[in-house]
Amino acid sequence: MTFNNKTIIYILLYAGLRVSELVSLKIKDLDFLTMNLKVVGKGGKYREVPLKPELAETIKAYLEDERKNSPFATSEYLLVTQRSGRMDADTVNKVLKKLGKTLNMTIFPHKFRHTFCTRLLKKGADLTTVAKLAGHASIQTTASFYINTSREDKQEAVGLL
Incomplete structure (x- = not known):
């Protein structure tokens, strides 16, 4: 896997960004000193997402x-192509x-x-906190x-009785 592909996946997974936010990231939005990522979200609203150390290292x-x-x-821009x-x-x-094709699965x-x-x-x-980060x-x-309790969650909860 290339660094570029790994960076895309890590940012999506560890920062919870929308694709539009991901491709709009600029290098100046990264702050490795404070370990924060400045994100321009929907409606041009700014938010900060803390950088998980693994994500910072990947970037x-x-x-x-x-x-x-x-x-x-x-x-x-952070992400460029050839x-x-x-x-x-x-x-x-x-x-x-x-x-996804390589892994025989569909990835959105x-x-x-x-x-x-x-x-x-x-x-x-x-x-x-989750709402603010998202x-x-x-x-x-x-x-x-995100508050959709699964059958397993319900069984686990009842098992606590």
């Missing part, structure tokens, strides 16, 4: 290798489709965002999408 490796040797190394100084959403979808970028939010909630993060305008949005 640094990408910047020092593939990105540095790209024909568009001077682009302000033909453009800014990766687009279609390219992200193609990368994930190709990876929004599933990574869903996994990000679901894992946070399952690990005990409160709904308000960039949801309303906590109701987060609740309606």
Whole structure:
């Protein structure tokens, strides 16, 4: 897997970004000192997402290798391709489709965002924090999408009695 592809997957999974937010990331949005990522979300609203150390290391490796040797190394955007100084959403979808084919599964970028939010909630993060990290305008949005108790969760809960 290339650093570029790994960077895409790690950002989607560990920062919970929408594809449009991912391809809009600029190098100046990264702050390795404070370990934060500045994200421009829907409606031009800004939010900060903490960088998990593994994500920071993956981004640094990408910047020092593939990105540095790209024909568009001077682009302000984080993700570039061999033909453009800014990766687009279609390219992200193609990368994930190709990876999915290799793994014999279908991979949708929004599933990574869903996994990000679901894992946070399952690990005990409160709904308000998850809503802020996801960039949801309303906590109701987060609740309606991510508070869907599965059969296994219900069985596990009853097992606690």
